Amino acid sequence: MNRIGRKVKVIAKSSRHKKDLTAKVGVMTLTISAMLALSGCMGSMDMFGGGVDKSISTSTVTNQKNPETVSDEMTVSNAVTSADVTKLDGKPLPWANASTGSAGVITAIAEQTGGASVCRTFQTTRHSYRGIANFSGQTCLRDDGRWQLLSFQEAQ
Numbered sequence: 001m002n003r004i005g006r007k008v009k010v011i012a013k014s015s016r017h018k019k020d021l022t023a024k025v026g027v028m029t030l031t032i033s034a035m036l037a038l039s040g041c042m043g044s045m046d047m048f049g050g051g052v053d054k055s056i057s058t059s060t061v062t063n064q065k066n067p068e069t070v071s072d073e074m075t076v077s078n079a080v081t082s083a084d085v086t087k088l089d090g091k092p093l094p095w096a097n098a099s100t101g102s103a104g105v106i107t108a109i110a111e112q113t114g115g116a117s118v119c120r121t122f123q124t125t126r127h128s129y130r131g132i133a134n135f136s137g138q139t140c141l142r143d144d145g146r147w148q149l150l151s152f153q154e155a156q
Helices: 016-042 067-082
Strands: 093-097 102-114 117-128 131-141 147-154
Touching (some): 067 093, 067 102, 067 147
Antiparallel strands (some): 093 102, 102 117, 117 131, 131 147
């Protein structure tokens, strides 16, 4: 009722219904757009149907030793071959590799002579940034007068 006492009929349409519909359409559009964008992550990335490129193969790189390990092996080998086993008398022989920071103690060197060949077996520790480990190995004198490291393996 208005001030005069007449009944007034409101003929204006409510915008509430219109706003709800606009919001629903916006949310639906955003949801569909997101689903379409993310569906590419789940499907094939191959847009032109070319298939999988099989010309590239894995495991083609040869299995090479770690340069740090090789350097430590040579340092230990040099210590074993240059040691005077007659003067060691079972005493430990320390070694250190300045290029890798590794160090250790050779605890046993045994020399075997068989005919013209001379070999030395040894046991050592290696202290490196990876931890402390025990190793055993063997080096032999070649015909040309140089020593060759035949084995250097981590003890189990």
